[in-house]
Amino acid sequence: MLEIIQKSYLLQHWEFLVLFMTIGYFVVRLTRKEKKNSNKRSNDDEMIARDYRIEDDHGENEADITPALEEIKMIPYRGVQVKLAGGADEFYNLMNDRRSVRKFSNKAVDMEVIKKCIHAAGTSPSGAHTEPWTFCVVKSDEMKAQIREIVESEEYTNYTQRMSKQWTTDLEPLRTTYIKEYLTEAPYIIVVFKQVYGTRSDGGRKAHYYNEISCAISVGILLCALQAAGLSSLTTTPLNCGPALRTLLNRPINEKLLVLLPVGYSTDDCEVPSLQRKSIEEIMEVY
Amino acid sequence: MLEIIQKSYLLQHWEFLVLFMTIGYFVVRLTRKEKKNSNKRSNDDEMIARDYRIEDDHGENEADITPALEEIKMIPYRGVQVKLAGGADEFYNLMNDRRSVRKFSNKAVDMEVIKKCIHAAGTSPSGAHTEPWTFCVVKSDEMKAQIREIVESEEYTNYTQRMSKQWTTDLEPLRTTYIKEYLTEAPYIIVVFKQVYGTRSDGGRKAHYYNEISCAISVGILLCALQAAGLSSLTTTPLNCGPALRTLLNRPINEKLLVLLPVGYSTDDCEVPSLQRKSIEEIMEVY
Structure with a gap:
């Protein structure tokens, strides 16, 4: 050999x-x-385009391709019909009063008000009108306690291991820790899931273009609705809690946690950090 | 050898x-x-945590670590002081009237109104109060023409090459093409950039946690403000136009395009697709 x-x-x-x-x-x-x-070198956009192309490739051929929406007729649009009497000024004053709150009283809130606020959030625009959002409203005390357990346990690991020293330091002035009393104190927790894809009428997978941006825009509208209704909230993004919360709330696998908001009235002794917001000159440029 | x-x-x-x-x-x-x-295997959240840790690792040591915010004193919060007289119902009626518009008249809009709407958007919550947004308002006809050129040229490639057949088919009922007349017809184009990181007072890099979600939430508030002011808009995410638009508007490298919105009044002959929105039962679950 x-x-x-x-x-x-x-x-x-x-x-x-x-x-x-x-x-x-x-x-x-x-x-x-x-x-x-x-x-x-390719930017985020290109990655999005590539991702959708890959998704679309799963066993599809030309003949299968039908629009996600039915054929839609065009109707006349006469411009904005409903606005605020005080226009942009009134709206600015409304939203400039909003503060993120971490101490909630257990004062009851009418579920109909929450429902209306979420309905308003559902008017958000979305990529190809896919409306890729699910708003889970938790009012059960038992389930709120379970959510708190999940979030506090993950947040303990986040604060002590996953988050950098810089990150936890940046959060110090906001007095955030891994203890989240508001999760059991607030009358409601709204858990917002983005639907990363949907289902077509023929059972096929429906691409949800820009689902995260669309869903976050709807959360912006939700915050305005809650303020308009006189309610306070706190926008949180609990790191790594997605899978456990999805299991707890029995959500399908196409849904991923975006944000979690306790909603209600603040306590009488509630305090907030004396934050300044950037001036209009700092956030706007004219060309 | x-x-x-x-x-x-x-x-x-x-x-x-x-x-x-x-x-x-x-x-x-x-x-x-x-x-x-x-x-x-690791999920989005974990990647976020890892990314920030990596960012933070650049030449930092324990002694360098100071909070992004100055020491902030706590002040009493007495709950929501400014709300809408009609509460959640009034706000829902306001936002349910909003439609995405693709035909804009050249009717002038007061810059002060645009400014107030952007100021309202700037009240959005953000990760660790980093306020990671820049709103560029383009009113110059020349610059609007340049934006249109960039967007149409990229969109032509998107529609003919980058986007899948399914995607362009999904967009058919919405009558979108690569021709974007609204970019030169609308009195303003608002180009929203997310700041993927910022600068600390000592010149170091400041992490902008969840900058995309924060920025998209502020866009949601902007849409409400525009509607409150009686203005129409169109939320677009021009694929691959980020670098060219950043160069044109001379934005720093930490800013990345999030969305681009033409803003103004619709034309008298404007038509919109007769879209249905999902019912509240389809988007909300109670636990």
Whole structure:
């Protein structure tokens, strides 16, 4: 056996073999690096386009492709019919009064008010009108306690292990810790899930373009609705709690946690940090 | 020279050398694959935590770590002081009247109104109160024309190459194409950038936690403000236009395009698709 190998022409000229392998190795390495960099160069948008293309490729052919929406007729639009009497000024005064609150009283809130606020949030625009949101309203004390357990246990790990020293330091002035009393004190917790994809009428998977942005815009509208109704809230993004909360609330696998908001009235002794907001000059540029 | 090589002990036993190299190659390959998969398993939240940790690691040591906010004193909060007289119902009626508009008249809009609406958007909550948004208001006809050129050229490529057949089909009922007349017809274009990081007072990089969600929430508030002011808009996410728009508007590298909205009044002959919104039962669950 060894003799055959030793007699082989190629192996008698092993120098070339090693040379070729070395060259080949570096060619492959360089090509990979090039590819990696070009991926890096492409921005988020391109990744979104690529992702949808990949999603769409699952067993679909041209004949299958139907619009997610039925054929829709066009109707005349006469411009904004409902506005605020005080216009932009009135609205600014409304929202400038909003504060994130961490101490909630157990004063009852009418479920109909919560429902109306969520209905308002559902008027949000969304990519290709996919409306990729689910608002879970938790009023059961038992379930609120379970949510608190999940969030506090994960947040303890976040504060002590996952979050950087800079991050926890940045949060210090806001007095946030892993203890979340508001999760059992507030009359409601609204858990907002983004639907990362949907289901078409034929059972196929429906792409939800820009679902996170759409869903976060609807949360912005929700915050305005709650303020208009005289209610306080706190917008939280509990790190790593998504899977456990999804299981607890029995949500389907296409739904991912976006934000969680306790909603209600603040306590009489509630305090908030004396924050300044950026001036209009700091956030707006005119061209 | 060749003689020296031929006499070398290692090269006389080149079989082992080749064997070791081959084994080494597969070990490296397997390790890489393992690492890639473990990255895949981790969810979005974990990635956020990891990203911030990496960001924070750049040349920082414990002594450097100061909160992004100054020491802030706590002040009493007496609950919501400014609400709407009609509460949640009034707000729902306001927002249910909102429609995305694609045909704008050139009727002038007072810049002060736009400014107030953006000021309202700036009251949005944000991760660790970082306020990671910049609202660029474009009123110059020349610059609007340049924006249209950038967007139409990229959108042509999007519609014909980047977007899947399913995506363009999903958009058909909404009558969207790569021709964007509204970009030169509307009196203003608001280009919203998310600041993916900021600058601390000592010149260091300041992490902007959840900047995309925060920024999209502020866009939700902006849409409410525009509606309250009687103005129409269209929320668009122009695919791949980020870098070109950032260059055109001379924005710093920490800013990335989130959305672009033409703002103004609709034309008299404006039509909108006769869309239905999901019912409250479809978007809300009670626990």
